[in-house]
Amino acid sequence: MAEHEAAREQALDAAERLFYGRGVQAVGMDAVRDASGVSLKRLYRLFPSKEALVLQFLRRRDERWRQALARHVDAYTAPDDRLLAVFDRLHTWFCEPDYRGCAFVNSFGELGGVSAEVADQARRHKQAFRDYLAALVEDSGLPAELTDQLFLLAEGAITTAAITGTAAPALHARTAARLLVRAHRQHAPAVPDSVP
The missing domain is CATH 1.10.10 (Arc Repressor Mutant, subunit A)
Incomplete structure (x- = not known):
């Protein structure tokens, strides 16, 4: 065995x-x-089959990618720092010498039209990442709409970094994320005083 x-x-x-x-x-x-x-x-x-190997490669990569992200974010305690740590993790990933973008986007682009299982695996990976961001946003007490904004920033950075061959998109996305978090904090409704 x-x-x-x-x-x-x-x-x-x-x-x-x-x-x-x-x-x-x-x-x-x-x-x-x-x-x-x-x-x-x-x-x-x-x-x-080769498809079975591709699917197993994607499943294992999904598990490892999400574990690495969670380990990095878990090093922080303040809710806003945890949100921004996502982008710090992306920057570390983009700096890896073999970085070629998202394996799920790449596989979807190649096989998504002919393999429903590959397309489904890519969708599950992206949904799991979005759900992870949603939990961080919820823990921070910020509005749920911030989830999709951060998700799009991250996904845009992942693709842009792959195409441009630089890790800078993670830093730009982090700056934008910090501004979004700050804007949501400033516009959060005031908590009314408790009625005696």
Whole structure:
């Protein structure tokens, strides 16, 4: 069982590097075999089709991406700092040498029109990210409408950073997020004094 799991992880590690680095359609199962050292026969026993491998790559990436974000944000306690920490985490991610944008957007662009499961996986990832932001906004006591504003800032930064090859969009998005948070705080309705 340990050998089976090790081969599975080797294959997924190789698939992630290749799919994320080159694109899903440009990478065949032979390339995954060569990069992972897992035989083609075993590869197909682990993942009965390339689509199955793509879906597992996306599921694992979703889990790891969201865990890394939560670990970063959890280092902060003040609600507004936690919101802005999302953009700090994006900046760290954009600075990684192999950054090529969002694997889910990339996969959706390549396969979303022909694979309902890939499209669904991309939608679930984006919804989970939005739900995470919504929880941070709720914890901060700010209006729910801020969620979609922050979500769009983050998503725009992710795409712009990939296209421009710079991490600066995370800093611009953070500045805009800070201004939005401040504006919502200034326009929050006053809490009435309690009636004696």
